[in-house]
Amino acid sequence: MTLTAAQGTMLASVATSAVGMWLALSPRAMRLRIIGAAIASAALVVAVTALDGPRGALDDQILFWLFAGSALVSSVFMVTSREPVYAALWFALATLGACGLFMLLSAPFLAAATVIVYAGAIIVTFLFVIMLAQQTGYTFYDQRARTPAAAIVASWLLLGALLWSYQQWQNEPVNVAAGPALTADANPNPFSQPDSEATAHSMRALGRSLFGDYLYAVEIAGTLLLVAAIGAIAIAPRRAEGTI
Amino acid sequence: MTAAADNQDVIWVEEPEIGFWEATFLPAIVEGLKTTIRHVTNYQPVTQQYPEEKPILPLHYRGVHRLNRDEQGRVKCVACMLCATACPANCIDILAAAAPPQWPDRDKYPASFVLDELRCIYCGMCEEACPVDAIELTHIYDLTGTSRNELMYDREKLLDVFDQTKDDPRDPTRTRRGRLGPAAEFGSLPTVAPATPITPGDRSAQAPAPGVIHPHKPSDWSRKPS
């Protein structure tokens, strides 16, 4: 398999950033950590330049960089923040950045639903637990990384694979018929076909697709949540006599 | 039934049975809304718009003090310290001095009479204690000052209060012992007999009027106490 220059650059920079990240997790000198973080971020930026940027109108591109950049920065701060409450709040900001990206992809309902469920309920639950359990500062298990090598190898392999396949998709469109069954069109449900191109990205199309093509997935996910709710009720401690 | 339930000291209180409509709380809400809306529509405010509408003070309202003058314009106070002793807040400070010679019926007079209006609790004990009806509480309630010193009323200020309020029908002057002024509801109080028998050597009980001490007679001094 021959590598183009862009692909080779990308692989090399991903490997470099893995090494830099390993340095950044070092428990020894602070200077080592700073150098490692700098190497890792610089190499990742180089890796990403192998990909094409977003296409489209200028304001769409600006919005893309705004949302994507805020999501990235927020997630970096979330991972490195000393205060757990701040980490949860950076998480909320990262979620909002991702929801902005959903909006740019013509999925407004998904964006709104993610804000309601994730930023509005799940992260609030995180905040509850943090405020009741551990208010400030590092705990003893946050002081240093336990298995930095394994963690970096696993995550950077995943990152490299994602970037590689994404870069391939950008250059050659996906061959649906020759690809694995996940990307092939299974028997399309006539109920879920959009009426016209104009309504293809509307709420109506989303509803038809969810409850047409993916009905089983939706029902199984709902049953899973129901099982979790019943389990929570079963685990909860008994209340006093005379109440349910 | 257990013995505890038969005990007369224990009363079992049953929760009243709640019906269907009461359980939804909607009738209660509607009743409450009717009450409040009725108050809005039959609007009868009980607010008194001060300072346009001043309150009607009850009889014998205890406000700022004053020192009364007698018919000759002299201060009635004879510096007997009864009010200072009776005051629960210790706000009266009297410095007695010998009365000037042109006042033959007075033995002492207050050279300095300072009443701290800020410490005063306006209980009226001084007014009740005074034997010569010198100190009285007027109806003035809106007393203000810009500094603490300004509200330490000395004798001149208290006499000034008298000069301003002596004609006010809300402030009866109680110049006759045992008789109240025209604003009072009853005309006079019954005279009070002495609580204990009077010993022969008790000069104040034998005096014709309280607060008036005759010039001493040398023969009194020479009498040996019995």
Next chain:
Amino acid sequence: MADLITTLLTIAVAVGAILTTVAYLILLERKLSAWMQDRRGPNRVGPFGVFQPLADGLKFLIKEDVIPARADKVMFLAAPCIGLLTTLLAFAVVPFGPVNDQPAYLRFIIAPHVDIGIVFIFAVTSLAVYGVILGGWASNNKYSALGSLRASAQVISYEIPLGMSVLGVALLGGTLNLENVVAAQAQGGFWQWYIWTQPLAALIFFTSALAEANRLPFDLSECEQELVGGYHTEYSAMKFALFFLGEYTHVITMSFLTVILFFGGWHFPWIATPGSAYVGAWLVKVLVLLSKVFSVIVFIMLIRWTIPRFRFDQLMNLSWKALIPLSLANMIAVMTVRQFGWNRWWLLPISIGLFCFVGIIGVSAKRAEIRHRHGASQGAGLHPLGGAGI
């Protein structure tokens, strides 16, 4: 370019109007509560106190700004901002007038053609809970933190029936876009207002909206008798004013939503119909909408000064055990009626029947609990103190 100008103009007018209305709503609340309590409201600053909001605003501006020691400064300052920001943002998709036949350069909605209208409002108001949580946590005050936890638990519990009660309206109208909801009601006339076919949903929506805005009878987390001030104890001056602005803006937005979703928006029979073409029809429609919203706001204030507040466990019981099952049942009823093609008017007796059914369940459960408690006390010889919730 014209679009940009129109948008900016609409934003300026809408935000300015909301903030002024909020200030005067506070005055209205004080006056109304005074009239209900046999006293006069503020009447010193102007005739009938009309300049009182100016005096209040000035007071808030020049008051001393106190930040408690060891409070998290960034979060302390950000919390009221988040509260106000999200509630103002929710107003962007609420139409405050007709959106079809009005003159040029006049647009009665800040962001038109948002297909996810109602969902957008829920998304944004669900972010308002961060203001509450951060306000309490950043105050370095145990009672504020507890109050904020309670307040946020209340808010997220009542988000669910708030959303689900609106789903019936969305299903009946086939749209989530607020402009289309109003248009559907206006097309159908007075008897197609969703209040007739979805009275239960309207009741649930109104109750949940009151709870979301932390208004009495659900203001346990911010009342003086409970936790001093709850999550806004430590706030003074302008930050406190921002919290209050956020709360009243929430009230205004929810009143708008109630009118738009259930009471026909700007529609009024014979006066303001979709076919009205006389000069100034758009103005009449705007006035009709505003007067309906005003009456809902006055009703909210009446409720506030009439009903005692809920205890926290009663509040939670109401949400999880009463409102959520009711809204689920309502949604199932709507789905059934739509699926089997029944006449929509069947929803009215179904709604009333559901309400009565739930009421009967509640009453019999309470009676069973009382009997159970008596049985236990008879057996043990003890009489347990305290009562349960609803």
